[in-house]
Amino acid sequence: MTASRAVSPAHLLTQMAGERQTGVLVVGGHPGGAVYLLEGHVIYAESPAAPGVGELLTASGRLAGRTWQNALDLGTSTARVGRLLVEQGHLTQGELELCVLGAIYDAAYFALSPVSAPVEFLTGATHWLGAVVHVEPEAVNREVARRVVLLDEIFPDARVDTTAVAPVVRPPRERITLTSLQWELLVHADGQRTPADLALLLGKAGYTCVQELRRMAALGLIELPEIPAPGPEFVRLPRARGTAVDAHRPAPPPPVEKKTGAYPVREEKALPVRLDDSPTVPVVAGARVTASVPVPAPPPPDPPRHLIADEPRPPRLARRKPGAKLPKEVAGEPPPVHPGTDEVLLKRIRTALRALR
Amino acid sequence: MPGVDHCLQEAMAIPGAVGASIVDYTTGFPVATTGTAPNSDHEAAAAGTADVVQAATSRSLFVSAVPHDLLEDLIITTAGGYHLLRLVQTDFDSRLVLYVWLDRVQGNLAVARRRMQKLADELVVAT
Structure with missing residues (x-):
């Protein structure tokens, strides 16, 4: 296992593949992801910003949720979920392969595109889906x-990829033509959902959604984020997030714990918070809920909606196990002041209200 | 059970086939390839394939003439060959096209089109 450090994920992938390693490359940051290697070949990739095979198959109605769950229950421990689905006649081999290939390249985009991110390699880890396809890491x-x-080339503004999608209230021209995916995205954009949320909701590839959103941004059909200077934590990110994550796990386990470390350049743009280091959890949603609590900066602690609040907690804390005690040093502190949050929040609320009109 | 590789092998068995690939047409990426590509460059060929499919689906009105219409084939004939594109319709979200390059002399357009239709269907429909 390599230590978590900020390097180029793509470079580390090449290196691990060159050594014909088996394991998983875990990429931290936002949105982050994981790339699974089997003897130097990519067999799967996942990212919170890209729907996985399960989401693609169930969201489209190709598989019933129950069928998928059954395959998971039976095959997870032996890493042959994919093979089971084919053997039981739920999918053809071709469908499975195409679906997995699509999911790999989709998730790999989000996991490997950062120039630098906290990355680590867990040797020996394997994926429950099993090795359905083998892809050359170089091709990925x-x-x-x-x-x-x-x-x-479509529209050079990466902020579109991560900020909540808000359609413009009045189209910039008399007649506009949309593709069906663009329509779906606009209809489901409520000023709150991020591109990743929309991709999961619609069961569409994350990259394809981002692509269509950039096209629509180029056409002036969606609002551009109004925040000017990109900084590491410039949107709805209270500063104390890093400490909160440490408190969440006192004995620091290896994966992606160095939240306070250097963030990659590409990521310093309007990226949603990840509360958790597990790359499989679409934590984007949770973070948004926390951040959009419409309370001015030094709050009378308003319990974050996603927690079952048994005591008043400052909204900046990371997710904890149910019933876990609030760490002393945090509980004693006065609620932090988030400079600049007011304005950002108000702007976001304004955008959301406008979208409702 | 025919997988992707099997499908491409079968495509190469079509009389006159020179090369075949499955292309993701949103990004112009060859998901799987076999045989020769025009200019021996599968990736460039895939990018071109994607442009052609995009032109037919989103930049022209052919496909939106009738409700629920669907693009099936695109056939480009050149003096030296036939280029057949068959859209692979999966239930889950994907945008894939099966591309086969045929030699003009040995290839038979009608036969090839029928065979590709069968291949693309078998790939995703349980038989």
Whole structure:
């Protein structure tokens, strides 16, 4: 296992593949992700910003939720969920392979595109889906780099990829033409959902959603984030987030714990909070809820809605196990002041209200 | 059970087939390839394939003429060959097209089109 450090995820992937390693490359940051290797070949990738195979198959209605759950229950421990689905006749081999390939390249884009991120490699880890396909890591890296360029050619503003989608109230021209995915995105954008939320909700590839959103941004159909100077924590990120994560786990386990470490350049743009280090959890949603609590900065502690509040807690704390005690040093502190949060929050509320009108 | 590799093998068995690939047409990425590509560059060919499909689906009105219409094939004939694109319709979200390059002399357009239709269906429909 390598220590978590800020390096280029793509570079580390090449290195691990060169050594024909088996394990998982866990990429921290926002949105982060994980790339699974089997003897130097990529067999799966996942990211909170990209729907996984399960979401793709169930959201489209291709598989009933129960069928998928059954396969998970039976096959997770032996890492053959994919094979089971084919053997039981729920999917054809072709469908499974195409679905997994799509999911790999989709998640790899989010996991590997940051120039630098806290990355670590857990040797020996394997994925419950099993090895359905084997992809050359070089092909993945090349494709990720190409996808980055493709997006910038459409509309060179990466803030579109991560901030909540708000359609403009009045279209900039008399007649507009939309693709069906663009329509779906606009209809489901409520000023609160981020592109990742929309991708999961609709069961569409995360990259494709981002691509269509950039196209719509280029056409002036969605509001651009109004926040000017990009900084590491410039949107709805209270400063104390790092300490809160440490408190959440006193004995620091290896994965992606260095939240306070250097953030990659690409990520310093309007990225949602990750409260948790597990790359599989779409924590984007949780973070948004916390951040959008419409309370001015030094609050009479308003319990965050996503926690079952058995005591008043400052809203900046990370998710904890149910019933876990509030760490003393945090409980004693006065509620932190978040400079600048007011204005950002108010702007976001204004955008949301406008979208409702 | 026919997988992706099997599908491409079968595509190469079509009379006159020179190369075949499955392309993601949102990004122009060859998900799987076999045989030769025009200019021996599968990635460039895939990017071009994606442009053609995009042109037919979103930049022209062919597909939106009738409600619930669907693009099936795109066929490009050149003096030296046939280029057949068959959209792979999956139930889950994907945007894939099966591409086969045929030699003009040995290839038979009608036969190839029928075979590709069968291949694309078998890939995603349980038989």
